[in-house]
Amino acid sequence: MNGSGFIKGMFVTLRHFVNSYVDDVRYGFRKFSPQVDNFELRQGTQAEGVFTVQYPDEKVAVPERFRFVPFLVVNNFDHASDPGKDWCTSCGICAKVCPPQCIWIVRSEDPTTGRPVPEPEAFFIDIDICMNCGFCAEFCPFDAIKMDHDYELASFDRTNNHVFDKPKLSKEMRYWKSIAPTRAVEEMQVRGGWEHKDAQKAERRGGAVRGKPEAAAPATAAVAEDASKEAKREAVRARKAEAEAAPAPVAEATPAADGGSGAKPWTASHDENEKRKAAALARKAARAAKRGEG
Amino acid sequence: MVMAQPEVMDAPDLRTLSVAESIAHLKEKFPDAISNDTREGYSGVIVDKQKLVEVAQYVKETLGYDYLSSATAVDYLGEGNHSTDHLEMVYHTYRTTGGTALVMKAQTDRETAELPSLVPVWRGADFQEREAWDLYGIKFAGHPNLQRILMWEGFHGHPMRKDWKEAYYEEETKPFGSRWPGGHVHRAEEKTIFGSNVKYPADLDLGRLADISDDQLYQGFGMGVDTHQMIDHNGMETDLLVVNMGPHHPSTHGVFRMVIKLDGETITQLEPVMGYLHRNHEKIGERNTYLHNIPFTDRLDYISSMGNNHGYVLAVEKLMALGKKYEPPTYRAEVIRVLMVELTRIVNHLWAIGFWMNDLGAFFTPVLYFIQERERILDFFEATAGSRMMCNYMRFGGVFQDIPERMHSAMNLINDRVRDTDSMKFLTEMINERIPRTIDELDEYLTNSEIVKTRSIGVGYISPENAINYSAAGPLLRGSGVAYDIRKAEPYSIYPELDFDVAVEPAGDMYARYLVRLNEMRESVRILKQLLPRLEYTKGQPVSDNNMAYSGKVPLGESYGRVENGKGELGYYVVSAGDKKSTANAWRYHVRAPSFINLTPLGLMCQGGKVADIVAILGSIDIVLGETDR
Numbered sequence A: 001m002n003g004s005g006f007i008k009g010m011f012v013t014l015r016h017f018v019n020s021y022v023d024d025v026r027y028g029f030r031k032f033s034p035q036v037d038n039f040e041l042r043q044g045t046q047a048e049g050v051f052t053v054q055y056p057d058e059k060v061a062v063p064e065r066f067r068f069v070p071f072l073v074v075n076n077f078d079h080a081s082d083p084g085k086d087w088c089t090s091c092g093i094c095a096k097v098c099p100p101q102c103i104w105i106v107r108s109e110d111p112t113t114g115r116p117v118p119e120p121e122a123f124f125i126d127i128d129i130c131m132n133c134g135f136c137a138e139f140c141p142f143d144a145i146k147m148d149h150d151y152e153l154a155s156f157d158r159t160n161n162h163v164f165d166k167p168k169l170s171k172e173m174r175y176w177k178s179i180a181p182t183r184a185v186e187e188m189q190v191r192g193g194w195e196h197k198d199a200q201k202a203e204r205r206g207g208a209v210r211g212k213p214e215a216a217a218p219a220t221a222a223v224a225e226d227a228s229k230e231a232k233r234e235a236v237r238a239r240k241a242e243a244e245a246a247p248a249p250v251a252e253a254t255p256a257a258d259g260g261s262g263a264k265p266w267t268a269s270h271d272e273n274e275k276r277k278a279a280a281l282a283r284k285a286a287r288a289a290k291r292g293e294g
Numbered sequence B: 001m002v003m004a005q006p007e008v009m010d011a012p013d014l015r016t017l018s019v020a021e022s023i024a025h026l027k028e029k030f031p032d033a034i035s036n037d038t039r040e041g042y043s044g045v046i047v048d049k050q051k052l053v054e055v056a057q058y059v060k061e062t063l064g065y066d067y068l069s070s071a072t073a074v075d076y077l078g079e080g081n082h083s084t085d086h087l088e089m090v091y092h093t094y095r096t097t098g099g100t101a102l103v104m105k106a107q108t109d110r111e112t113a114e115l116p117s118l119v120p121v122w123r124g125a126d127f128q129e130r131e132a133w134d135l136y137g138i139k140f141a142g143h144p145n146l147q148r149i150l151m152w153e154g155f156h157g158h159p160m161r162k163d164w165k166e167a168y169y170e171e172e173t174k175p176f177g178s179r180w181p182g183g184h185v186h187r188a189e190e191k192t193i194f195g196s197n198v199k200y201p202a203d204l205d206l207g208r209l210a211d212i213s214d215d216q217l218y219q220g221f222g223m224g225v226d227t228h229q230m231i232d233h234n235g236m237e238t239d240l241l242v243v244n245m246g247p248h249h250p251s252t253h254g255v256f257r258m259v260i261k262l263d264g265e266t267i268t269q270l271e272p273v274m275g276y277l278h279r280n281h282e283k284i285g286e287r288n289t290y291l292h293n294i295p296f297t298d299r300l301d302y303i304s305s306m307g308n309n310h311g312y313v314l315a316v317e318k319l320m321a322l323g324k325k326y327e328p329p330t331y332r333a334e335v336i337r338v339l340m341v342e343l344t345r346i347v348n349h350l351w352a353i354g355f356w357m358n359d360l361g362a363f364f365t366p367v368l369y370f371i372q373e374r375e376r377i378l379d380f381f382e383a384t385a386g387s388r389m390m391c392n393y394m395r396f397g398g399v400f401q402d403i404p405e406r407m408h409s410a411m412n413l414i415n416d417r418v419r420d421t422d423s424m425k426f427l428t429e430m431i432n433e434r435i436p437r438t439i440d441e442l443d444e445y446l447t448n449s450e451i452v453k454t455r456s457i458g459v460g461y462i463s464p465e466n467a468i469n470y471s472a473a474g475p476l477l478r479g480s481g482v483a484y485d486i487r488k489a490e491p492y493s494i495y496p497e498l499d500f501d502v503a504v505e506p507a508g509d510m511y512a513r514y515l516v517r518l519n520e521m522r523e524s525v526r527i528l529k530q531l532l533p534r535l536e537y538t539k540g541q542p543v544s545d546n547n548m549a550y551s552g553k554v555p556l557g558e559s560y561g562r563v564e565n566g567k568g569e570l571g572y573y574v575v576s577a578g579d580k581k582s583t584a585n586a587w588r589y590h591v592r593a594p595s596f597i598n599l600t601p602l603g604l605m606c607q608g609g610k611v612a613d614i615v616a617i618l619g620s621i622d623i624v625l626g627e628t629d630r
Ligand code: SF4
Pocket: A087, A088, A089, A090, A091, A092, A093, A094, A095, A105, A139, A140, A141, A142, A143, A144, A145
C-alpha cells in the first residue's frame, strides 16, 4: 500500500518518543532528581530515550587517556627533600616533537660555568596553538609533561591569558596520580619508583640529586653549600629580572627583527600595547600609501 | 556489475597485463616518449610531455587503466637527488577491476611550467589540474576552465612552490630553532601584524572588489548572463537567472558555494566554488616532520579521523619499508587499526545518511536518532585514543596504545560508575547488539519511506562510465554499479583474510547511494564481528612498538598509500627527497581528498535537475569541507 513505508517510519518516531518517557516511569522519575546517581539511567549502556547531559550542571567524566592542554609535572609541594621541583630536564624533545610548535623552552645555564643545567628556566605553551595531540607527553623521556583533563580553559582575554608559563603549567605529581591512576602506576613501574628517574639514579649512586651534587656532601659542609646554592639562585633570579626589564621590542623595530629578545608581549603593560597598536596602524598606513603609489 | 568498457575491444588481453608488462608494452608502443623512472625509491614511467595525451589515451582505452585516482604536482627545487629543478605531474591510474597503479609522470621546467591537460582523457583530472595550477602554477594547455580553485583570484603566487613563503614564515622545516634552548615565546601575530608577504598580483584591480556588479561576479564561471532574460518554452515563459548559493548557506555542510544557472527552476549549469576553509594543509605538511603530520590528518575529514590516520601511516610505512630498520605492525596492531576504521566508517555513514535526511527536509530527527550510537563509539575512541574526534591514534608501525582494560575514569564526577565498564564487554555489546539494532532501525525508518523514495529515486543520476571518468570514489562510485572498493581491489592491512562483500547498487541515483551506505554499514558490522575473536586471542601482543623516535627519518623515495575511507578513496602521495639517505621532513605531501574530487561530477549530476534537489544531491555525495579545502 502506498504510504505504508512512511507510516512504519512514523512508528519509529513514536517509539523514540514513548521511550523517552519509559525510563522515567521505570525509575520513578529519579532521572531528574538532582542528587541521585541518575547518570546511570541516562548514559549507561542500557539506557533508552533521552541521552543528553545538562552541562555545565552535570559533566560527563573523561576517561583516563583523555588529553587536553598539557601540564608539567613537579614534585609534590610537601615532598621531603625537593618540594615543587620540576621533573622537566629541558631536554627539548617535546618542543621538537610538537606539531604546531607551540612549546617554548628556555634552558637554564649554570651562571658560573655557562653549562646547561637540566631544568627549564622558562617553559611556555601557547594553548591557542596547541592541538592537543599528546605527542609531548608520549615522547617525553622523563614523564615530565602530561596531558591534562581540565578542558574548561576558555577566557575572555585571549591575548593575556592563553600563553601558559611555568607556574601556570606546573602541577603536582599527586595530581597526575589522581587523574590517571593506572597510567601513573605503569610509568612508576618503568621508572622503578615514584621519584624522578634522575633522582633515583642519583640515589642508587649513593647520593646527589641531579644538578645538585651538594646534597650528598657531609653535613658540616652542607651549610656552606646551601649558601653557595642560594647565591646561584640569586644570580639566576637577577638574570631573570634583567631579562624582564630589558626593553620590550619597540614598535618601530622592523617586524621580523625581534626574534628572540625575550620580551613577552602578554606581560606588556597597557601603555606598551597601545604604543604597539599605534605603530602598527602607522605601518599599515605607510604600506597602504606605498601600494597606492605603486 | 556494470563495467565501463570503452568500445576498443580488439586487444582484450592488454587489459590483463600486469603493471610491469603494461610498462614494457608502452615502451614498445611509444619508444621515444616513455622512460623508466630510475630515481631511488621511485616507480612508474616518465612520459614525454608532447606525447602525454596520446599515451594517456592509450593507457586508458587500450591498457584498461580507466580510473585516474590522483593527479598531483611536485616541485623539485634545490639540492637533492633530483639534480635538475623541475615541476612534475604525477598521475596514478588504476583499473576498476582491481590491481596496483600504473604511475605516469610528466615533467616541465619551472619557468614555462606548461603541460597538456588530461581533462579530455579523464574528466577526473579537472579539479586536480586546477589545483595544480593554483598551487604550483602549472598551466594546462587545453583545460576548459583553468582558474584558481582553492585560493582566491587575488592571490599572489603559487603557494606550494618550494620558494614561496607564507606569512609568519620561520624556517624551511620543523622543528624550529627558536623553540629550544632559547625559547622566548612570542605570538606570531604580535611580531608582524599583517605578515610579511601580503601581496597582490600586479594586474589585480582591488577597486573592483569594493563595487562589483552581478555580471562581474559570475563572469569567471562563464555565466555572465543577463538576469532579465526570459525564455519561451512553447508559450510558457521562464526567467534565466544565476543564483549564488553559499558560502554561508546552512545546507552546504560548511563554507561552500555553488553558482547555479537556472532556467526557471531547472538547473542548466552548476559550478562549485570552494577554498573558503583552505589552510594549505599540504604546505604545512611539508614543513612538518613525518610524525607531526599524523595529528594534522585528523583535521581533514574530521568525522573519520581514524581512517585519515590509517592512509597516512600506510603511505609512510611503505617508504620506511625501503629502509633497513623497519618493523611492520604486529598482528594485533593491524586488528585494532581495522577495528577503529570500521567503527569510523559506521560513524561516517550514520552522519552521512543523517545529514542527507536533513537536506531532504527531515530536519534533525533522524540524525539525532543515529548519532546516539556514534556517541558511544566516540566514547570508546576517547577511552582508547584520548580524544573523540581528533584521535591521532595510529603510529608508524603500530598504534598509540592498546585498548584499555576498562573504559575507566578516575575523575570524581558523578557518573564514574556508569562509564567504568570493561572495554571488551563494551565493544562486544556495541558490535553484537547496539550497532546492528540502530542500523536495522534506520533501515525500517527510511528505506521504504515513500517520501525518501520519491525525493531520491532517479535524482542526481550519474552513469557508471561517467562515475569512473570523473574519478568519483566511495559510495558515489559504488552507487553507480561499479564495484570498486580498495579493501578488495588493492587490499591492505588484514582485509584479505576478512570475509565481507562490496556494497554496490546499479541505479546511480541518490537512493542507490543511500542503499550503498546502509549495506556498507552492515558489512562493517560483519567485519567487526570477525575482529572480536581476533582481539581476544591476540591479547597481550605489543601494539605500539614505535618505529619512529621523535625525530625519525624516512628513506628516499615516493609512495602512494590509499585506503577506502567512508567518503571514498583517500590517498596520500608522500615523497622523501634530499641529498642524504633519508629525510625527516616530507618533500611532498599530497592528499587525494575524496570529498574534493567527488565534487567534480556535481555539476553533471545536477544538470537538468530542479533547484530544490541541489542540496540533497550535494548531501548524497557526502563531503566534509575540512577535506575538500584542505
Ligand atoms: S620532553 Fe620532557 S623533559 Fe624534555 S623538555 Fe619536554 S617536558 Fe622537559
